Amino acid sequence: MAKNLLLVEHEPLSQARIREVINKYCPDWEVNGPVTSAEELQNSLLNPSIFDLIVCSIRFSDRLCFGAFEDLQIKIPIIFIADSDEHAFRAFDFPCVDYLLKPFSDERLVRAFEKYESFSSSANSKRSRVDSSGKSFENRPFKGYKKRFLTKSGSRLSFVPVENVAYFIAEEGITFLVESGSSQKFIVYHSLNELQSELLDPDKFYRINRSMIINLDNLIEMKPYHNGRLILSLNAKTEEIIVVARERVNEFKSWINQ
Template sequence: MNIILIEDELKTAKSLENIIQSLRPDANITGRYQSVEDSVERLSKGDTPDLIFMDVQLADGLCFEIFKAVKINCPIVFCTAYDEYSLEAFKTNGIDYILKPFSKESIGEAFKKVDELKNFFQQKNIPNLESLLAKLDTPAEKTTFLVFKNQKYTTVQTSNIAFFFIRNESTCIMTFDKQEFVINQSLDQVAGAVSSQQFFRVNRQYLVNFKAIKEIEHYFLRKLLVKLVIETPDKLLINKEKSHSFLSWMEDR
């Protein structure tokens, strides 16, 4: 079994590797990546593991940015210190969600799930698990948002939203016709609910619609400056660590 570890803490990654090798001596660790950018680059070059152990919060952002840039067909075990991302994790190929500090027992249970799934598919004469995961339909993305303004409730079509952004610690919507609404969800929740093909989390404050992007410029310190068809309250800057995944997302149409 070929396994990739995506973990930005070297000590944690080494501990995980030791547990894996004690449980599965025949396992081959084929990759050890610490960032979204590095993971996207390596996986884009054809790394095809049988299983990935993945932390959620990496050095340059959330691991879910990886799925926006590359197609991953193998099962994934998420190992993280945060429990609020479990729903988004299982919208990818997640088969287990382990909270840190993990143990030999919890990692062993994750391997047991992998084995049981593979055995089930083989007994049912279904092709391998990886092929099935690749063919599964993605969960339905959110198509509308309920908003409240001027003492009235109404819905906004997701396709009409140019970008989501944070203002005064609240999540706001800006539509293509320049209407602004406040919603109750966090930006993390929104990012997990909308189409990752249509929206990209450019930074902690902004989630933008592909259709709203007008042009992209190089900026200082190898950052990217994103300009939209609608003016934003702040400059939309993408740091150098996320630039590669953003450009890959732009190209993957």
């Protein structure tokens, strides 16, 4: 399907390379630009609805691209291109489809386009869901849920596939991802509310209390706990007692029996 793409890149060689890949692998896409400064970017996005995708170099000669996206609250999918992973965490504060490091191969850029088309296809498909009150939602757009999370441990950045997540936990305003098996703990820059409402598949993940979301695939067993609660064992070592809040026990039991 034809797409309307905005190319944001100030380096002529990189501009030509991206256009060449698009012409070869996505010949029906229309490329607008190139945009070469933050001011041009803001002007180009005064009518953002005309663009389906933005391919954007993070650094201009005058400043970073993020300010323009923040000012205009852009929701268009973005493929970021950068010289280092310095700005990777901030990039994922926006609708980031992928984060490419220069120099990248043609195949790597094509994979980023394929990822965008996969997310776009998922967002446009429909499915019916039922909420906890039993109300059916027909024709609700299906979300492209996260497949991996960019995480930080010390100074190291890494990606953790969503299927390797045992649970998320919020502690003193910071959200951590705990990996199944290894029980390694990583910082993720998403709140539990954002994870629950936008990023995680509700068929796989459940918020058992105010501070924790668990992955059903990593649930080993559950036992009765005092005051009508449940205590859970997951495929990860933890110092925390993993407890389902009393007011969520009935819903949780229904959820795991779906």
